[in-house]
Amino acid sequence: MNKQRMGKVLRLGFSATIILVIFMAIAIFSVGPSLVAKRFNPVGKVASQAPGTSLQALHQSLTIADLHADSLLWGRDLSKFATYGHVDIPRLLQGNVALQMFTVVTKVPTPLRLEGNSDRSDNITKLAILQRWPISSWFSLKQRALHQAKKLQALERKTSGQFRLIKTQQDLNQYLAQRQQNSSITAGILGLEGAQALEGRIDNVDQLYDAGFRMIGLAHFFDTEVSGSAHGENRGGLTPFGLEALKRMENLGLVIDLAHASSQAFDEVIQHTHHPVLVSHTGVQGTCENARNLSDRQLQQIAQTGGVIGIGFWETAVCGDDVGAIVRAIRYVVDQVGIDHVALGSDFDGAVRVPLDxxxxxxxxxxxxxxxFNEPEIRKIMGDNVISLLQQLLPAS
Known part of the structure; x- marks a missing residue:
């Protein structure tokens, strides 16, 4: 083979390799996100009787609120029905959900452990690249939070009034009045899972507030510049910056979420706060003893502030993979602190297996x-307790 022909063959081979790489990249970035979401957010099978007419009527009359869903993390179009994952607008409407808290995750360590995690690794960077988030979000936790906030704002625009983003008491009350006349609408509130997205700057509290965030959790799976995590290495309390941030959050009308907080941070927030606080998604040690779940003393502390405890749906929270385990945890909270302090905190789309979507x-x-439970009690558990709390805590207008 002469040199000219050899060069042509090599060029053709190189071109074919480039084309193959391009096609592989397209496949990875097109199909990869959905495969990841399917793998990490499975739905079990509900072992229960089909609801009768009277139960369906009761369920449809409820104002249902759920305190935790990480659905913005994944690459799904939430305006459309999906056959995988846990939450989208059609399924919220199908389930008669009036209000869904959409929580934003910005960093998760790997490997992920129940205790002893450091902040030196991160799985969300990989997900951000795979899902083609803006390059700025690959290197900034605040930018990841803002990107996901923009996704929820875009969802509101895309659904043409079917989905509302709630930011104030006025928004909430107007929406609830409209929903009395039209049950084919639903709403969401934006929350942040872990104050690491503040990146150590107090002015970022204001920036996240301006972006629509109305709930902030102080820590997630590792210790932050704000507070210790129940799953971190040191599990300390509030830092000086954390105390400053807490005061700023409360002045703005941000709801404080103590899910994942260390025991010391939990106590210190209760000591310094002048407002009700909540735990958006958890289990209770009385039915499922592990470091993730709340002690009886912590249940009492939340109730004494006038707050609520959102019971999760996944196995680590309730020591079971069925609806019965969820209800046992709810019953335990009610028996300990009363009917006014318990709510749903599913952790939908939180990289967990749950028994239902x-x-x-x-x-x-x-x-x-x-x-x-009687009808008034069911109404409180399924949403009225959350609505009452938000009507108290959200900024007026």
């Missing part, structure tokens, strides 16, 4: 009824 919440209503 947002369209199937009638099974929770059914199980609560079978547990012996």
């Amino acid at each position: 947002a369209s199937q919440l009638h099974y929770i209503t059914q199980a609560l009824q079978q547990e012996g």
